[in-house]
Amino acid sequence: EAQVTQNPRYLITVTGKKLTVTCSQNMNHEYMSWYRQDPGLGLRQIYYSMNVEVTDKGDVPEGYKVSRKEKRNFPLILESPSPNQTSLYFCASSRRQGAGEQYFGPGTRLTVT
Amino acid sequence: AQSVTQLGSHVSVSEGALVLLRCNYSSSVPPYLFWYVQYPNQGLQLLLKYTTGATLVKGINGFEAEFKKSETSFHLTKPSAHMSDAAEYFCAVSDENQGGKLIFGQGTELSVKP
Numbered sequence: 001e002a003q004v005t006q007n008p009r010y011l012i013t014v015t016g017k018k019l020t021v022t023c024s025q026n027m028n029h030e031y032m033s034w035y036r037q038d039p040g041l042g043l044r045q046i047y048y049s050m051n052v053e054v055t056d057k058g059d060v061p062e063g064y065k066v067s068r069k070e071k072r073n074f075p076l077i078l079e080s081p082s083p084n085q086t087s088l089y090f091c092a093s094s095r096r097q098g099a100g101e102q103y104f105g106p107g108t109r110l111t112v113t
Numbered sequence: 114a115q116s117v118t119q120l121g122s123h124v125s126v127s128e129g130a131l132v133l134l135r136c137n138y139s140s141s142v143p144p145y146l147f148w149y150v151q152y153p154n155q156g157l158q159l160l161l162k163y164t165t166g167a168t169l170v171k172g173i174n175g176f177e178a179e180f181k182k183s184e185t186s187f188h189l190t191k192p193s194a195h196m197s198d199a200a201e202y203f204c205a206v207s208d209e210n211q212g213g214k215l216i217f218g219q220g221t222e223l224s225v226k227p
Contacts, residue, residue: 004156033214033215035215035217040122040219041219042117042203042217042218042219042220043157043203043215043217044217045214045215048214058214090156090157092157092215101147101159101162102159102215104149104156104157104158105156106154106155106156107154107155107156
């Protein structure tokens with residue numbers, strides 16, 4: 001089954017404790033992206049990657065890192081989480097940019113206390 | 114810069130009534146437009162998209178949307194609401210100048226009353 005998987009689905013952590021949210025897709029998509037969803041703001045892009053070893057900042061990259069060492073994986077790293085990073089995070093992938101449909105993972109709900 | 118505005122953060126309709134969710138966009142180039150649906154505790158699922166060609170686009174679950182360039186709108190409609198349509202709906206435009214990222218509207222939560 002074609003899908004985007006994220007782990008963990010739920011995470012509660014404390015300020016400053018490094019964490020990684022994994023994202024994997026099995027559709028051989030080149031384009032992958034991370035979004036955060038906050039009430040009243042819709043989804044905003046954090047980082048995106050157009051291919052292996054190619055990443056770029058989205059609209060809200062501060063406090064986040066990403067890497068793309070393999071085509072299927074695109075982890076999101078929070079080196080020193082803060083309470084304002086409490087949010088719902090989605091990973092997405094697509095065959096190509098623009099008109100290509102983006103497939104979304106199930107989401108990771110992160111709470112930073 | 115491209116942007117998307119969804120009118121109404123919450124829309125409530127009766128079962129069997131018309132569903133109309135409004136979306137206006139701004140874009141300096143011909144846009145790619147999308148509607149996504151998010152059911153509780155799930156990711157986003159594509160309802161329909163407009164890229165080129167026919168301006169009336171049909172999607173899944175009986176939804177359709179019409180691209181109106183003169184009005185910069187891409188409103189989502191369904192003739193008869195079903196209880197299972199209750200969800201949050203997002204309109205989005207693809208920004209070709211920024212790697213094709215999706216720019217989302219704020220979302221509209223649809224409630225369906227029995």
